[in-house]
Amino acid sequence: MTLLAVGSIAFDDLETPAGRHEHLLGGSATYFSLSASNFCPIQLVAVVGEDFSSEEESILQGRSINLDGVIHKPGKCFHWKGSYGTDLNEAQTIQTNLNVFADFVPVLPEHYKNSQYLFLGNIDPRLQLEVVKQMSARPKWIALDTMNYWIEGSLTALKKVLLEIDILLINETEAKSLTGEKNIVRAAKTITSMGPKTVVVKRGEYGALLVTPNICIPFPAIPMETVIDPTGAGDTFAGGFLGFLASQGNLEEASLRKAMIIGTVMASFTIENFGTEKIANATNQDINERMKQFSHLLGINGI
């Protein structure tokens, strides 16, 4: 069983009220893989530049992440510079340099094309569709992440790829923007008739909603006294959620519920320190302990 993940590997310069760090390994695919690989072997498709050194590679190595699909190109890695104010809920982008990511066209290695599960990270929906076409067989499920940039600028292409997928991860304002619905429950329900039958609405520090045509279940986030850097929390959530689902091999309600809790727990590690520091070093024991604490906190049995 493998989960193929397509997305970005980047270097981030970050400023939060807790401090300032430069040249941190980041990118959606990085956070996703570090999180998901705790539950399921990952096949990673991304592009990096010449500044991606063995030091960064070592963060991804030594765990169940296959890097054959990570292409090395002349030039520099995707670079993002952002800052957070005191509420930490929304990042201000100061600078984006796409660099080698600018003309990234995902090409799947032959041995990736039979992956049973596929996660299309937040890239151009046309490229997301191309990846689907490269698979030799339809995966058991396909999950997708997107953002306002594509909803506003590439809606037709996005709607086309939505028809091909099973699970959409999307944040609250994006879900409203995609559907024109002001009520988040109606927005998510509407999306379940646009292709994906499972929708996860991410609400930052307020948690997430799990929505299918039949259910709408709210999950709170773990209340954290210390949030150092929220960068990558959504991608880390997606990694825990989808990595666990892939390990279960089904999308039954019980699996989806547990996957939501696991995604929440994984995200809580990421925000505790800058960049990938915490999620890259969380042990199985750390994860299991926090799972137990959080389930106990929620009063949920049998997790």
Place this chain on the structure above:
Amino acid sequence: MTLLAVGSIAFDDLETPAGRHEHLLGGSATYFSLSASNFCPIQLVAVVGEDFSSEEESILQGRSINLDGVIHKPGKCFHWKGSYGTDLNEAQTIQTNLNVFADFVPVLPEHYKNSQYLFLGNIDPRLQLEVVKQMSARPKWIALDTMNYWIEGSLTALKKVLLEIDILLINETEAKSLTGEKNIVRAAKTITSMGPKTVVVKRGEYGALLVTPNICIPFPAIPMETVIDPTGAGDTFAGGFLGFLASQGNLEEASLRKAMIIGTVMASFTIENFGTEKIANATNQDINERMKQFSHLLGINGI
């Protein structure tokens, strides 16, 4: 066992995306009592004007709400005119006429002074303290609601009354404003050292946090496809939460947890229609059914 509640009875003119209604019975004490009286007998202290007719009185009558403490004064009832935009999270006040509420000084009837439980609704903290002093014995617990207006304008008096109470209900921005803490968990924890050992942080459609010196438990709200009018949701929550706690006679964690669920369920009725329409007509069966559905949704057993 009785729960003494002090607060406002008002007439509201409301505009939401669902429509417009004038002269609706409202006010914090109204919503609170209609909700709490499902769980515990209420003794109500408030003031009304000559426009408070038998029609409005009948909404409060015929249930476990003692109205001996409701004083009738010449003049008009407190009047609030507000509107909500499409996000429904925050009301815009268009007009406030305090009317008879302007010089409201709560005077407890003799047979109220031994009430075991006391809820001080959102009024001047100096008056809240006066009410505490009028009690012949210290209630088993005292709960209090407040708002930014008092935090900004009467902080010294508010801090003084906080020292006398056990439970504070406060919304998220108010908790941050009261403590100067940007992180909501730290803000709530700080409040537990300012007097109240139990703090409920209200987060609107995102639910609420239950915080004591030892715990911080997040509770999501019920995802609602249709929200007609959010007015009174917080007071309705407080009514369900405190009414149930009074019926249990203790502040143990299990009681507090169930009270949070009950508060959430009660609030979900209020927002389904304008004014008190839904909460005034919710039957025991309606309440029990929604409790069951919500507990099932959350995956919580034994509620």
